[in-house]
Amino acid sequence: MFCLSNVFIFQLIFFAELKESFAEDFNLFGEAGQAYSIEISIGHPGQKLNVIVDTGSATLAIASYQRPDSDKYFHLKNSTSIYESGQEIQAQYSQGTWVGKLVSDYVHFPSMVNVPEVRSDIALITKSHKFFMNGSGWQGLLGLAYLPVGAWGDNVIVGSWLDSMDHMLNNPMSFQLKLCGVQGLTNATHYGNLKILDDQMVAKNESYIFRTPVLRKRWFVVGVLSVQVMSPSDSSVAKLKTENNATNFTRDRSIYEIDEDLCQRLNKQKSIVDSGTTNIRLPDELFTQVVNDLRIAAQKSNILILDEFWYHGEAACWPQPQRWSLPRLAIHLLDFDAENQYFTLELPPQNYMRVVSAREGAGRVAEFCYKLGLEAGGKETVLGYTAMEGLQVVFNRSAGWIGWKTSNCGPNATISGPYNTSSSILVKCKLIEPLSDPAISIKAAQWTLFVISMVALGVLIYLLTPCIKMLITKPLPRSQQISLSQAALVEQEGT
Structure with missing residues (x-):
């Protein structure tokens, strides 16, 4: 355990070195379709595992049992610093579920030397269903979202590593993701x-x-106003990356009206930025429209691709x-600085035509396979890591914004804008409508309980008025006994 002086020294080193530029060494890796993972060290002595960097959840969850496809997991009995709470917890994701138990232990990231070791809540997964992918090179995930999307249990609050x-x-x-793709x-x-800032x-x-x-500090909920295939005239004005760095640019800021119906459909349920998801998920109707436009563009370019690739997630190989x-x-x-402004992420085909396998000859038949980085999401919109490759993305949790800039690695993604509209996008797209949120429900319940308590207190005072008058006129005997509430508190503290 760190003493206060050690923590202070770590703080000095941490903030001093943050002022320097970070090395460009990669600390995130992943095989095709398996998101980006980072090496983590847990416990004393440290056990090194790989965890997915996930902005769609808030819990640090680690496998603690041997799986048929992997014998790498966290061994609870090998850590001398672990604390077991005895509480059971669980989590459900868009794909997969798990159950486990809540513990706390020391967490360290070997590749981030500026980030100190910290004791954090950890979910040790004891059983899962469709959570771990066959042959996956990771043993858990590091949730970086807000606390309401953490794991849950009976009367349990599971803290996050970033909050710790x-x-x-x-x-x-804050933290920055620089995703470079293949x-x-x-x-x-x-x-x-991954950098912590x-x-x-x-x-x-x-x-x-x-x-x-x-827009909502639970997931990283944002305002996605439109997703569309750009025409050649639009994309021809994009500035290409320079040899050293990429360049953002600003086009004509003339007024352009957002399609009201489209942006409302995109955000009807929620629109989130989720590094734990591979593809860009779109509401079903928009997915079909965008894919139709891409398919027609491929036909015009004499690229023969079957419909199974476009609409059913099948791989196409050459x-x-x-x-x-x-x-x-x-x-x-939606732009952070003005509610009548927006900007545009412009993703080249290298973003959405994902490489899933690359096998050269050398005695075997060469084969290069690709999958579409788009999928139907029902009513949801999700910007998976496919939308972030070729960009540097900063998540400022306390100030409540996500910053975007182009990168010196990865696909030639660019950013343009800001563009103006004639009215508030928040109002037009109904981004300010109140959504069901546990925090809102809790607050409402608190106010309801307060009102009920005040009414009950008034009735109680009315009923006890005669007794109060008698006590005022008669002196109270001095008691040598401790109150029952204090006795109960002492017993709880002693157990």
């Missing part, structure tokens, strides 16, 4: 970098000129790697 970090440093922290046409492994330093960093507000000439995909996001 905030409390130890007594300072709110390195070259013949590689299916993708790479990236000081919120105050992030606020002063003017390089994140494109920011979208977090004997050589593909250099796609398909149009860009535009994602319009």
